[in-house]
Every structure is written in C-alpha cells, then in structure tokens.
Amino acid sequence: MRAQGFVAVIACFALASCGLPRGAGFQSEVLAASNANTAAAGEEPVYDFAVYEVGRETLPVLQGWPVTGDAALPWLVAQEQPASLLIAAGDTVQVTIWDAEENSIFGATGVTALQPTVVSSDGQIFVPYIGNLRVSGMSPSTARERIEEELIMTVPSAQVQLSVEPGPSNSANLVSGFAASGLYPLLDRNVKILDLFSQAGGPSPDLNSPQVRLVRGSRTYGIPFERLLKDPRANIAMRGGDRVYIEDDARKFIALGATGTQSIVDFPEVEFSALEALAFIGGVNAGSANPEGILILREYSAGAVSDGIAGPPKERVVFTIDLTSADGLFSAGNFMLEGDDLIYGTESALNPALAVFGLTNTLASVAGGN
Known part of the structure; x- marks a missing residue:
C-alpha cells in the first residue's frame, strides 16, 4: 500500500513538471502560434513574425537588410587645403611698418607698430596714410603686399610686416x-x-x-x-x-530569459555582434539555458518590409542562434546587433525533467527509509 502511494506521488510530480518555476520559456513556446492570425480548420497558421536561423546560408541576405533605428548621418571626405589663413571679419590684424628714410614720417626709429585692428564686418581695416583697406578674403601675405603697394606711394622705402590672430x-x-x-x-x-x-x-x-x-x-x-x-x-x-x-551612442539592447544578465545594456561599441553581446552579458545560464535556442527579436519599420531579400518579409523578425555548432558560433560573430534588439535565452526542455528526477530520487530515499 505504501509503495502504491509512493508511485501515485511520483506520477503527480511527473504530470506537474511542466508547471515547475522557470526563468524563461521554451523555444517552442516563444515561437508558438498563440499570437498567430486565426487560420481556418486544417490550414497552417499565419504568423505575425518571421523566423530566420543565423547561419552561413542566411547571413549574406540578413546583412543586406535595412538597419533599424535612425538613419546614419553622412560624413565628408578629407581634402588637402592651402596652409595659409584667409582673413575674415573679426580677426585681429597687427601691422608693423619699417621705413629706412632718415626723416621718416613714422618716427626717428623708422619702425612703427600700429595698434592691433579688428577686421570690421565689411572686411576692412584702417592703415595710416592709406585709409580704410579691404583685407577680408586675403591671405596674410597678400594683405601685407597690398598694404605695402599702397604705402609706397607715400613712403617709397616702406616695408610692412603683418600678423593675424584668428577671430570667431x-x-x-x-x-x-x-x-x-x-x-x-x-x-x-x-x-x-x-x-x-x-x-x-x-x-x-x-x-x-x-x-x-x-x-x-x-x-x-x-x-x-x-x-x-x-x-x-x-x-x-x-x-x-x-x-x-x-x-x-543612444542605442541599447535588452537581455532576458536564461542569459547571464537580465537588463537593459548600452552599446559599448559601434559595431557589436550577437556573439560579442552574449559574452558581454555573461553568456547563458549554464544550469537552465538551451544553447541551441538563443533568440534575437527585432522590429523593423513598415517601410523596410520587402520580399525577404532586400528587406524582411514582416515587421517582426526572430533570429535563432545555435551556440552548439561551429556554423552558429561563426555566424553569430558576424551578425551585428542593432538598437532595441532583444536577446532572449530560452529554457532547456530537459531541466524540468531533471528537477522531477532529482525529486523522485529524494522521495525514493525517503520511502526506502520508511
């Protein structure tokens, strides 16, 4: 009688094994048709998402799909420019005039450093004996030559030095x-x-x-x-x-399920592969995860939906990764994560059975002791 009661208890636990607490769903549950559109009797359900295995054959197609999130900004191509500065409004110009004449109008020493002058909004500076002179758009050497040409009309031996301090x-x-x-x-x-x-x-x-x-x-x-x-x-x-x-970088991804970390994670690099992301979050839970069922859930804009070649066939796409095969590992290393992706580690279907098996052994020991 006692043995019969023990068998009944074991049977109850076996039947209830699917209801044991779990940290994630099974792959079959996540990819089930529960959220599929209602299909007529005898017809295959129509899922509202597409499923793609990340592998050698699919990777070239998947890499050609549009990127989710904001469009990338353009950048310019470097071109060598002349080294000289072009004088602009707001720059400060320092002019020094040298005159070798004995009775120089610039003083006994023959050297006159004019007060630093800010180039006006109309691009001009004032130079004694010349007046207002436009220098905006000139290089410093061109402006020096221009001042010297004008000044020689009054002071034949004049020579000019000019320096510029850039303004706003x-x-x-x-x-x-x-x-x-x-x-x-x-x-x-x-x-x-x-x-x-x-x-x-x-x-x-x-x-x-x-x-x-x-x-x-x-x-x-x-x-x-x-x-x-x-x-x-x-x-x-x-x-x-x-x-x-x-x-x-404002992009983030989410890690949930039987992964090493369950959190919202900032992108640490511009290009971040699924394999790098898994390593970054501590891999998968060794005690409960199904390494053959790593899922990446991504949502595309309606405008990106296409024929499955130029773009995804549906707005919602689930990518599956198998970490137990070399092809899955290599391919995960070349599959780039995108902003707002969800990395989901599914639960191994073996874990509930192992839990029940361990409980069975415990009950058997107790029953044997009695």
Whole structure:
C-alpha cells in the first residue's frame, strides 16, 4: 500500500513538471502560434513574425537588410587645403611698418607698430596714410603686399610686416563632449578635426561610445569617434564657424530569459555582434539555458518590409542562434546587433525533467527509509 502511494506521488510530480518555476520559456513556446492570425480548420497558421536561423546560408541576405533605428548621418571626405589663413571679419590684424628714410614720417626709429585692428564686418581695416583697406578674403601675405603697394606711394622705402590672430569667423567651436570644450582658432585652412581633438583633450571619458557630430552651415554630419581615428579619409579640414559636439551612442539592447544578465545594456561599441553581446552579458545560464535556442527579436519599420531579400518579409523578425555548432558560433560573430534588439535565452526542455528526477530520487530515499 505504501509503495502504491509512493508511485501515485511520483506520477503527480511527473504530470506537474511542466508547471515547475522557470526563468524563461521554451523555444517552442516563444515561437508558438498563440499570437498567430486565426487560420481556418486544417490550414497552417499565419504568423505575425518571421523566423530566420543565423547561419552561413542566411547571413549574406540578413546583412543586406535595412538597419533599424535612425538613419546614419553622412560624413565628408578629407581634402588637402592651402596652409595659409584667409582673413575674415573679426580677426585681429597687427601691422608693423619699417621705413629706412632718415626723416621718416613714422618716427626717428623708422619702425612703427600700429595698434592691433579688428577686421570690421565689411572686411576692412584702417592703415595710416592709406585709409580704410579691404583685407577680408586675403591671405596674410597678400594683405601685407597690398598694404605695402599702397604705402609706397607715400613712403617709397616702406616695408610692412603683418600678423593675424584668428577671430570667431576663423575658429571652430567644440561645443560639448570634450575634456576641454571651447572656441579654438584655426591658424590655417588645413587644420584637421583630430588636431582640434588633441588640443581639447579628446572625448570626455564619461562617454561610453562617442559619436562625433559636425554642424557646418545648415547640414549636420556624423561619424563614430572610433571610425574617425582609424580612417585617414575621415580626418577632414575644419572651417571657420564649424560647430562640433560629441554625444554618446543612444542605442541599447535588452537581455532576458536564461542569459547571464537580465537588463537593459548600452552599446559599448559601434559595431557589436550577437556573439560579442552574449559574452558581454555573461553568456547563458549554464544550469537552465538551451544553447541551441538563443533568440534575437527585432522590429523593423513598415517601410523596410520587402520580399525577404532586400528587406524582411514582416515587421517582426526572430533570429535563432545555435551556440552548439561551429556554423552558429561563426555566424553569430558576424551578425551585428542593432538598437532595441532583444536577446532572449530560452529554457532547456530537459531541466524540468531533471528537477522531477532529482525529486523522485529524494522521495525514493525517503520511502526506502520508511
């Protein structure tokens, strides 16, 4: 009688095994048709999402699909510029006049350093014995020659020296996201953006994945700082009036289920593969996860939906990854994560059975002791 009672208890636990507490769903549950559109009797259900295995055969197609989230900003291509500065309104011009005549109108020493003059809004400066002279748009050497030509009409032996201190129109504004933000003068037309970054101490160390933004006129350009460092063609020459700021990568992904971490995670790098993301969150739960059933859930915009080649066939797509095969591992390393992706570790169907088996052994020991 006691043995019969023991068998009944075991049977009850076996039947209830599917109801044991779990930290995630089974792959079959997550991909079930419970959320599918109602189908007629005898017909296959029509799912409201598509399922793609990430592997050698599918990866080239998946990599060609549109990127979710905001469209990437364009960036300019670097072109070498003349080294000389072009004088602009707001620059400060220092003129020094040398005269070898004994009775020089510029004094007994024959050397006169004029007061520094700010170039007016109409591009002119005042020079004694010449009057107002337009220098805006000239290089310093051209402006010096022009002043000398005009002055020689009055002082035949005059020679001119000229230096320019760049003003706001010949400066770039490093607005925010730098160790030392501020207005930085452009000493010539070939000052590169990374030159200014060095002067400003680089991006703020508080930024996780710095994204560079350049506002030039009415256009905004963008590039990841990591790519700016690596690509010489991206190191563009700055222009007067350019505004630069650095912001953090706003993209995040979610880790749930039988993963090492269950949280919302910031992107640590611009290009971040599914395999790197799994390593970043501590892999999967060794005691409960199904390594053959790692899911990445992604939602595309309605405009991205296509034929499954140029774009996804549905707005909602589930990508499956098998961590037990070499192809799955290699492919996961080449499958790039995107903003708002959900990494979901499914539960192994074997775990409830193992739990019941362990409980059975315990009850058997208790029954045997009685």
